[in-house]
Amino acid sequence: MDILNQKVTLLSKIPLTPRVLWLRFQLSEPLLFQAGQFIKLEWDINGQHVARNYSIASPPYQGMTSFSLVATLLANGVASTQFQFAQPGWQTSLKGPYGRLLLPKAVECPSQLILVATGTGIAPFYAMLPDLEEYLKCGCHVDLFFGVRNSEELFFFYPFKVLAEQYSHFNFTVCFSRQQTTESACLHSGYVQQYLVNTDVHSNALVMLCGHPDMVDGCFTLFTKDKGLKASQIKREKYILNH
Ligand SMILES: Cc1cc2nc3c(=O)[nH]c(=O)nc-3n(C[C@H](O)[C@H](O)[C@H](O)COP(=O)(O)OP(=O)(O)OC[C@H]3O[C@@H](n4cnc5c(N)ncnc54)[C@H](O)[C@@H]3O)c2cc1C
Structure with a gap:
């Protein structure tokens, strides 16, 4: 499966629990992945380059236009803080998919x-x-x-x-x-x-x-x-x- 690099845009953000957010992103190109894989999100903030991995929490058939992840909010975590305050429209870079947590047919x-x-x-x-x-x-x-x-x-x-x-x-x-x-x-x-x-x-x-x-x-x-x-x-x- 090819590793792609593309811009993604936050579409929606829903708290699932007080410490877990569900984030849905719009893709600029289809993301071909298998259930079980993860992606890397990357962005720059305050002169710091941030790169964090997240498992894909949506099934592959939805991967033509969007995908979702769930993130635990850690106190003072760089990505956690970004996700907490990010609004729909926030853009970031995605690399992936990666990972071998795959089911056999x-x-x-x-x-x-x-x-x-x-x-x-x-x-x-x-x-x-x-x-x-x-x-x-x-x-x-x-x-x-x-x-x-x-x-x-x-x-x-x-x-x-x-x-x-x-x-x-x-x-x-x-x-x-x-x-x-x-x-x-x-x-x-x-x-x-x-x-x-x-x-x-x-x-x-x-x-x-x-x-x-x-x-x-x-x-x-x-x-x-x-x-x-x-x-x-x-x-x-x-x-x-x-x-
Ligand atoms: C393959 C893979 C898949 C993953 N998938 C998911 C997923 O689906 N969902 C998910 O929620 N997470 C996932 N993770 C974890 C995720 O990548 C991040 O590590 C996590 O979200 C924390 O990032 P952060 O920037 O918010 O926290 P960070 O800024 O990395 O900090 C983490 C915590 O450590 C503390 N801290 C920071 N620096 C120090 C230091 N020097 N000493 C002591 N404490 C410190 C912070 O205050 C914070 O509480 C995955 C990780 C991997 C490797």
Whole structure:
């Protein structure tokens, strides 16, 4: 897939939670990408060149004219501050797409797909929703574990919940790391790793990990050491900060 460089224009900005913004950008050329990939946004501010990576949170079929991302607002973060105050019409440069967090075609799907995300690390899996439905139709068992701090920070919940209600072989588990919750079918308290320990893992499972670097490293160790998977069965995208 070609790496393109183009100008993009902010179309809209919606707060999904107090700390997460949904940003939609107008493309000047079609962006050909696969669900799971990320782009780099670049701009200059106060004599400083800023370059930050963001997963694409919209499915590829929308990539002819626009794309979306979700950004966590970090205190005093350069991009976070820019996004917080940016208005529709703000222009920036985009490079991409990049990344290998890609699903095999549905016909080649493994018997089990395990997706683990923390925070905005859910973005690539949200972009994969149409593909996940294809996987489920092919009989693939899909487990999604989504870690956020508390219910106030939960977003993109309903599209996955609806899918879980439609397909009994789609297990959706939300883990609140900083909130006790009344345990329900999908809402739990604790870290995602705690729930993975008790998950049955098929020997040919494909695992995708996205988000906080500590979660990605912890889960990688768990799947390779305790669950006996090969490193090649695990795809990772770590949201490493730029300093
Ligand atoms: C492949 C990839 C995909 C990503 N996708 C996403 C995504 O979809 N959504 C998302 O929200 N993020 C994503 N990220 C992270 C993103 O690229 C940015 O790192 C993030 O948005 C923070 O950028 P910032 O400019 O706001 O913060 P920065 O200015 O980089 O600062 C980050 C934090 O560190 C603090 N800080 C800055 N400098 C220092 C210092 N010297 N010492 C101590 N603390 C310091 C700041 O106050 C702030 O809280 C991704 C990262 C990668 C690598």
